[in-house]
Amino acid sequence: MTIPESPQDWQTLASQKRAALTALIPPSWTLSPTLLDSLNPKGSALSIPASSGIFTARELLITTSYDATALLTGLQSRYLSAEEVVTAFCKRAAVAHQCVNCLTEIMFEEAIARAREVDKKREAGEEVGRLAGLPVSLKDSFNITGTKTTIGYVSYASNPPASADSALITLLRREGAIFYCKTNLPQTMMTADSHNNLFGRTLNPNNLSLTAGGSTGGEGALLRMCGSVLGIATDIAGSIRIPALCNGVAGFKPTAGRIPFAGKVPPARLGSPSPIAPVIGPLGRSIRDFELFMKTVIDAEPWDVDPNVLAVPWRKVEPVTRPLRFGLIRGHPKRPLHPPVARTLHTAAMSLKKAGHEMVLLDDRIPDLWECAVLAWKFFLLDPQKTPAKFVQASGEPWVPSITTAKFPELKGWEASLDELFDMNVERAKIVARYHDIVIENRLDAIIMPGNQSTAPPHDTYGVAPYTVLANLLNYPAGILPFLTANRRLDQPFMNQVVEYVPPYNPELFEGMPGAVQILGKPMKDEETIEILKVVESVLKKATEEPVKD
Amino acid sequence: MTIPESPQDWQTLASQKRAALTALIPPSWTLSPTLLDSLNPKGSALSIPASSGIFTARELLITTSYDATALLTGLQSRYLSAEEVVTAFCKRAAVAHQCVNCLTEIMFEEAIARAREVDKKREAGEEVGRLAGLPVSLKDSFNITGTKTTIGYVSYASNPPASADSALITLLRREGAIFYCKTNLPQTMMTADSHNNLFGRTLNPNNLSLTAGGSTGGEGALLRMCGSVLGIATDIAGSIRIPALCNGVAGFKPTAGRIPFAGKVPPARLGSPSPIAPVIGPLGRSIRDFELFMKTVIDAEPWDVDPNVLAVPWRKVEPVTRPLRFGLIRGHPKRPLHPPVARTLHTAAMSLKKAGHEMVLLDDRIPDLWECAVLAWKFFLLDPQKTPAKFVQASGEPWVPSITTAKFPELKGWEASLDELFDMNVERAKIVARYHDIVIENRLDAIIMPGNQSTAPPHDTYGVAPYTVLANLLNYPAGILPFLTANRRLDQPFMNQVVEYVPPYNPELFEGMPGAVQILGKPMKDEETIEILKVVESVLKKATEEPVKD
CATH class of the missing domain: 3.90.1300.10 (Amidase signature (AS) domain)
Known part of the structure; x- marks a missing residue:
């Protein structure tokens, strides 16, 4: 060049x-x-x-x-x-x-x-x-x-x-x-x-x-x-x-x-205390490919090539044969689930129940999902030097349009401080402790929830990501499994006339787009999470082939 | 009351x-x-x-x-x-x-x-x-x-x-x-x-x-x-x-x-980003008591009672039967080893060599020990609210005298900032990476070093702790094993007339005081570190009974 x-x-x-x-x-x-x-x-x-x-x-x-x-x-x-x-x-x-x-x-x-x-x-x-x-x-x-x-x-x-x-x-x-x-x-x-x-x-x-x-x-x-x-x-x-x-x-x-x-x-800048x-x-x-990836990498003792890897071998765990207990999170009022996403999640939960697994509804027990996401975003905005902006400005290139949409209005003008960082860490610790208690008290094996309120939206309208960032804030392993596709006829019963969908719900536009469910496992239990994901994968595969009547 | x-x-x-x-x-x-x-x-x-x-x-x-x-x-x-x-x-x-x-x-x-x-x-x-x-x-x-x-x-x-x-x-x-x-x-x-x-x-x-x-x-x-x-x-x-x-x-x-x-x-204040x-x-x-403690606690699955515990089982590892490779750190010029500490470390290293283990001298390869300690102390001083002072002042009690001695002169007037915290994290990451490289390149099983430059000094003269804080900065497991006692006659050859001992070296005062060596293992390899400590414990026990002639 x-x-x-x-x-x-x-x-x-x-x-x-x-x-x-x-x-x-x-x-x-x-x-x-x-x-x-x-x-x-x-x-x-x-x-x-x-x-x-x-x-x-x-x-x-x-x-x-x-x-x-x-x-x-x-x-x-x-x-x-x-x-x-x-x-x-x-x-x-x-x-x-x-x-x-x-x-x-x-x-x-x-x-x-x-x-x-x-x-x-x-x-x-x-x-x-x-x-x-x-x-x-x-x-x-x-x-x-x-x-x-x-x-x-x-x-x-x-x-x-x-x-x-x-x-x-x-x-x-x-x-x-x-x-x-x-x-x-x-x-x-x-x-x-x-x-x-x-x-x-x-x-x-x-x-x-x-x-x-x-x-x-x-x-x-x-x-x-x-x-x-x-x-x-x-x-x-x-x-x-x-x-x-x-x-x-x-x-x-x-x-x-x-x-x-x-x-x-x-x-971005190295050394973030986030x-x-x-x-x-x-x-x-x-x-099984994800298991292959995890096992191959961890069997290679990656702690010898990266001091930040935990020297923890990949454990052999048995395939799940017992009924699993899932916590079910169905969303947050600020980002109500689009009908295809609601139907996908509902069908997945019903299919898992039909296969003998248990569902514990968590919506009213968990810390506010939106506030969790705002807190996570604060951690992403700690750098007083705003280093990514420097990398952009260095060439004279403009910001891409989606940058302005991927922001929380709550954080407009917010500037991080070392003092507030202590309080943010305390707030995060409380959220982590609350989820930990919910998991232990309800003997949950995993959590099932949407990965987003919509399927892929139009360019530059995805916005913030409260449904995925939760697993990062908690440091829980999490998988996405594709399941079903948007179908305006089947989705129609999941339509809620009184909520405002963000981004807007457009049945024609989304028709045929892939659906998915998100599964969260327990931290450091990646091995067990993979086995749980295999169970869900198998149940969803069967449900795709023989739809559940609800 | x-x-x-x-x-x-x-x-x-x-x-x-x-x-x-x-x-x-x-x-x-x-x-x-x-x-x-x-x-x-x-x-x-x-x-x-x-x-x-x-x-x-x-x-x-x-x-x-x-x-x-x-x-x-x-x-x-x-x-x-x-x-x-x-x-x-x-x-x-x-x-x-x-x-x-x-x-x-x-x-x-x-x-x-x-x-x-x-x-x-x-x-x-x-x-x-x-x-x-x-x-x-x-x-x-x-x-x-x-x-x-x-x-x-x-x-x-x-x-x-x-x-x-x-x-x-x-x-x-x-x-x-x-x-x-x-x-x-x-x-x-x-x-x-x-x-x-x-x-x-x-x-x-x-x-x-x-x-x-x-x-x-x-x-x-x-x-x-x-x-x-x-x-x-x-x-x-x-x-x-x-x-x-x-x-x-x-x-x-x-x-x-x-x-x-x-x-x-x-x-102190919760939520420190240190x-x-x-x-x-x-x-x-x-x-073996430490192994009992670790195994008993970790077998009890402590991650179920504390979300900050890593869900990592205690691994069964075999006792060490091969020659071990130790990195040897002999101290820093700002805190030269008192003669009894130098003799203890020297005798321990010689005894381990005599028992077939290898020593790799690290003094000239490691990041400056003093600077590592100053960095660690900065992390301890992050709280802008200086919360411990509030806990003290709440009752009107005065500061105890040792508070003023346990400070680095380099940090007088230093105030933490979020911006500098990024740089501190980068500096720490470099130190961690350097030690990681040294351990890997030299195929080290552990590091042997002093735990302090002196045995127990007079009240309020211990000062800062560069020799112990290193393992905290690196997050390496570390053990102290008691070995030998101060003996002015035997210690005399280890006297260095041109250095300034801090705190002062007073052979009469320290006579008979316990010596010790510090062993650092690899992070998350607590199981292997315990086995290495058993080897050192056994070699030192034998050396106490049958002193090595050097």
């Missing part, structure tokens, strides 16, 4: 970066202008890969019909070659990018070369690692040696490529994972629209006029386009789970301190 | 509190004035119990010849009764208190009644718990239902008795532990002299003119007088380890978050 004549010209920098990215897509993987033109800006892009003529039937099968665990079985048995698997996903990621603008860095060539090496090693009977040949996609904030990490700041575009891998990448690479692309995120990473001035906006594959969510939105959209089978995301307020629920894929945010965070590029730590977790197709 | 006529009269409040405490010692356990007068204010109190005529031979044996594990074996086999064990320790605690002023609350009657219950239950074949009949002493800051928790603030003297047990007490009680006294600590808990205006000053049983250390100094002195076999302490800068090394007993500070801290009375958390740990006679 050439250095632009004027470093002030952020538009030039950005267009050069985008052009360089597109140039890494082989011409034979380029969609025809006719096909691209056929994309309805208010419609879906999901059918494009199959109709593009670019994929073989086997490539379509490889990219759509397996989870990571099954792909690895195919690779281990040599029914599949790493080269064909990685090539198929590179191709599909390229096509996804042309439809929804989800990529930030492309490493297709290196990835396919690595895949060939894995195939050779396997053929020679050499040790290849637990994830050998598995294509893994990454949020842009991870460092990959030799690749840039701009995290969407135009001012970062002229930074040199990373000289070392992030700690997690080192571990996954050692196990044979193959990195082939990095994905888009929001300016500052603190909005739920994966939109920045360097790469532009990622669109939702289900409906291009709706948000792909954020901050790991590029990953969410790529997964939904089947351009990836396992994506690595991060979450401090919902950034794993929001793209999962917006796009209709699964996501898992572990307890903080279990997956190594070292060596990532931060969007008790809410960012967490890395997977986006994908199945809970 | 009656309410004093003027609540401003702190002296009256304090003398009433002390009189009420003394009144709980049965007359038959009171030392004769002749014996008390015979105590040399610059001499030892260690021989008093045996010469007091108050104890039977069996009581002397019970209080001196067992560790907690052995006592429990005796209790389980019914060779010992809980009643006689608890009575013996109550008696000895009473005598210790009369010599060194170590107690703050006395629960002898309730304790002996509980012991009788344990005996009855055991006789009836009922379940009695893992610690049934074991007397356990406590730092004053723990809450025991029905007993006051004043933590040495005169202003707390009129607080009502605790209405609930601290979380840890609940768990230990469930296992049959018997609480019989609470022990003295410093005003604010932030000095190394266990001296406050409510209870006065605890003296060092080895030499009454020297400090008993702090902040768990009452516990340290009680242990050394054999008035307890297992004491529960807390540590944020060395408060478990300083009394251990001052008095000559063993102590263990675990990793933060493993032992439940909930329901204690804090000496990354250095206070930690509970045991003082005692053997490492």
Whole structure:
């Protein structure tokens, strides 16, 4: 890439970066202008890969019909070659990018070369690692040696490529994972629209006029386009789970301190005294893949590569065979659930009850959800230097529109102080203690709640994230499972005429959009949470196939 | 206790509190004035119990010849009764208190009644718990239902008795532990002299003119007088380890978050954003007792009673049979090791080498120890409201003298700010990362270093604690093992004529005072650290019996 004549010209920098990215897509993987033109800006892009003529039937099968665990079985048995698997996903990621603008860095060539090496090693009977040949996609904030990490700041575009891998990448690479692309995120990473001035906006594959969510939105959209089978995301307020629920894929945010965070590029100032730590977790197709991810990383003793990882082995826990007790949270009056979300949650709870599990209604017992979210947001606003603004201003780029919508009106003009930080910590401790008591007193195994009040809303209208940030404030592990889709006829009975839906509820617009439920487990009990998620996954799968009558 | 006529009269409040405490010692356990007068204010109190005529031979044996594990074996086999064990320790605690002023609350009657219950239950074949009949002493800051928790603030003297047990007490009680006294600590808990205006000053049983250390100094002195076999302490800068090394007993500070801290009375403002958390740990006679304590507490699933405990089971690890690799830290020029401390450390290192273990000298590779301590102290001074001063001023009591000595001159006039807190966290992260790298690169199992530059110094001269606070800053588990005693003849070769010893080195004064070494393990590897401490304990025991020639 050439250095632009004027470093002030952020538009030039950005267009050069985008052009360089597109140039890494082989011409034979380029969609025809006719096909691209056929994309309805208010419609879906999901059918494009199959109709593009670019994929073989086997490539379509490889990219759509397996989870990571099954792909690895195919690779281990040599029914599949790493080269064909990685090539198929590179191709599909390229096509996804042309439809929804989800990529930030492309490493297709290196990835396919690595895949060939894995195939050779396997053929020679050499040790290849637990994830050998598995294509893994990454949020842009991870460092990959030799690749840039701009995290969407135009001012970062002229930074040199990373000289070392992030700690997690080192571990996954050692196990044979193959990195082939990095994905888009929001300016500052603190909005739920994966939109920045360097790469532009990622669109939702289900409906291009709706948000792909954020901050790991590029990953969410790529997964939904089947351009990836396992994506690595991060979450401090919902950034794993929001793209999962917006796009209709699964996501898992572990307890903080279990997956190594070292060596990532931060969007804000280091050293925050906030008790809410960012967490890395997977986006994908199945809970067993999340277990594979967690177990593989933790078995690799990540505390040896990152001093902030808790030296706590992954425990083997038995699959759940007893009835589970779920606490049920149905929402907050400031953000009433849109009818499709209410129906999804209701149907999930009914299906779990039908399967023998118990529900304990928590709405009236929990600390005010909205106030919890306001408190969490205060922790995100501690930096007196407002460092993210400096990163933005350095290039002259403007703020993206969603920045102004992802704010609490309560915090307008609020400035943090060390004195108030003590009180905030006390307030948080009370909330944590209250949830702890509720869980213990009611012998709860998990909490089921919405991940958001709506499915993916129109661009720049997602706003704040009270339903996801709760698990960050509490440091509880949390998963999103996709379930059902918006259906105006079925959703109609869940319509409440007297509430104000924020963002507005528009049945036509949301028709067919994915639904989801959120499950919170107990802190440090990621192992048990994964088993509980497997139970819910199985119950919801059955409920999708044989709808419950209520 | 009656309410004093003027609540401003702190002296009256304090003398009433002390009189009420003394009144709980049965007359038959009171030392004769002749014996008390015979105590040399610059001499030892260690021989008093045996010469007091108050104890039977069996009581002397019970209080001196067992560790907690052995006592429990005796209790389980019914060779010992809980009643006689608890009575013996109550008696000895009473005598210790009369010599060194170590107690703050006395629960002898309730304790002996509980012991009788344990005996009855055991006789009836009922379940009695893992610690049934074991007397356990406590730092004053723990809450025991029905007993006051004043933590040495005169202003707390009129607080009502605790209405609930601290979380840890609940768990230990469930296992049959018997609480019989609470022990003295410093005003604010932030000095190394266990001296406050409510209870006065605890003296060092080895030499009454020297400090008993702090902040768990009452516990340290009680242990050394054999008035307890297992004491529960807390540590944020060395408060478990300083009394251990001052008095000559063993102590263990675990990793933060493993032992439940909930329901204690804090000496300062809640909600501090400091990354250095206070930690509970045991003082005692053997490492196997510390293992018993850790395993018993963690097996009781303390995360169910305290949301701040990490839900991480106690792991069974194998005893160490291979040669260990120790990093050796020999001190900092600002606080050169007194000759007895230098000789103790040198002899310990040589003994470990002789036993086949390896030493890697770290002095020139580590971040500046003094600067690390200054940083840690900044974290202790974050509260803009200076809450401990309010607790002191509330009663009109003055500051105790050691408060002024336990300060870094570098921090005179320093005021914390939220902005600087970010930078402090970054600085701490660098230090943590550097130690992590040193440990990994050198394949270290543990670090061996002094716990302080001197043995117990004269009252009010302990000053700051750079050698203990390091483990708090890093959140590494750390143990103190007593080893050797000051011996001017043997120490002489370790004398350095060109350094300035702080506090001054006075060979006559320190003669016979206990030595100690400090061992740091890896964070969250408390299980492995205990096994390493067992190895060191065994090597040092052998070295005491058969001195190494160097």
